[in-house]
Amino acid sequence: MEGLLDHTLRDVLTRVGGVDLCVTEFIRVTNTVLPRRAFIRVAPELLNNSRTAAGVPVRVQLLGSDPFCLADNAAALAELAPHGIDLNFGCPAKTVNQHRGGAVLLDEPELVGQIVAAVRRAVPAHIPVSAKMRLGYNDDRRAEDCAQAIEGAGASDLVVHARTKAHGYRPPAYWDRIADLRQHVRLPMVANGEIWTVADALRCREVTGCDRLMIGRGMVSDPGLALAIARHDAGLSDAVDSRAVPWAVIAGLMQLFWVGVSRRVAPRHRSGRLKQWLNYLRKVYPEAQQAFDELRLIHDPALMAQWLARQDVVAV
Numbered sequence: 001m002e003g004l005l006d007h008t009l010r011d012v013l014t015r016v017g018g019v020d021l022c023v024t025e026f027i028r029v030t031n032t033v034l035p036r037r038a039f040i041r042v043a044p045e046l047l048n049n050s051r052t053a054a055g056v057p058v059r060v061q062l063l064g065s066d067p068f069c070l071a072d073n074a075a076a077l078a079e080l081a082p083h084g085i086d087l088n089f090g091c092p093a094k095t096v097n098q099h100r101g102g103a104v105l106l107d108e109p110e111l112v113g114q115i116v117a118a119v120r121r122a123v124p125a126h127i128p129v130s131a132k133m134r135l136g137y138n139d140d141r142r143a144e145d146c147a148q149a150i151e152g153a154g155a156s157d158l159v160v161h162a163r164t165k166a167h168g169y170r171p172p173a174y175w176d177r178i179a180d181l182r183q184h185v186r187l188p189m190v191a192n193g194e195i196w197t198v199a200d201a202l203r204c205r206e207v208t209g210c211d212r213l214m215i216g217r218g219m220v221s222d223p224g225l226a227l228a229i230a231r232h233d234a235g236l237s238d239a240v241d242s243r244a245v246p247w248a249v250i251a252g253l254m255q256l257f258w259v260g261v262s263r264r265v266a267p268r269h270r271s272g273r274l275k276q277w278l279n280y281l282r283k284v285y286p287e288a289q290q291a292f293d294e295l296r297l298i299h300d301p302a303l304m305a306q307w308l309a310r311q312d313v314v315a316v
Contacts, residue, residue, distance in 0.1 A: 012253050
């Protein structure tokens, strides 16, 4: 989730619990080997044993179309000891696709396989190389071909977002097609798409046959979602739709988020970052809607900080 789920939000969300692994925003690779600082800018966790402050491992995601250049960058990244390297074959953004990145490559399964194979050869065997794909670009006719190419190239596991690029993010997610893919590959698979509640997670597992799930927008909207799923799995809760984290805890997380944003984001953009997160939170929390309404016209970071300081919070 480029421009949203960055290091700061990863740090905050993983403090809640229930998350086993994170993947960074993509790092675009074109025609050169990026310097060390480019990897660390997107994944500061590389300076902390490739883990968030809460100890959750982080894989670094690369995006591009040149197998050789991606391999060279993966080798450079490997020197920083990431928990793993992930390859993006799912981004639906028009600009990215126009430059032969992300989901557009799903029309070329052979190239997808070449990219995965080149990266796999370029990094030490102990570093996992995974991939994320959609079901296709304009349609899903080559989904099985792409999954088989990724498996044949030596990937450790595969995340499948259960929509094509043409579907965008419109509901539904076609979880049944992930089940189809699992009939063609033995590669460990992770299901992704339209998981907003514990009930969604349980149904996604049932339909896809995947034990592991990747959650993006659902986790940003409901920071306790992964924890709620973990509690349900452990038999500690029967709830399938209730919030696992009260608003007072969310308010505390927002304060932590603001501290991180203030360290890394220019003052003129800080208020926008908090409102961006609130825009997701209001899907689940009525209190976030009220906060969004109060802050909608505020752009001064000092006024935003004052508002945050007045909130009743419970620390994580």
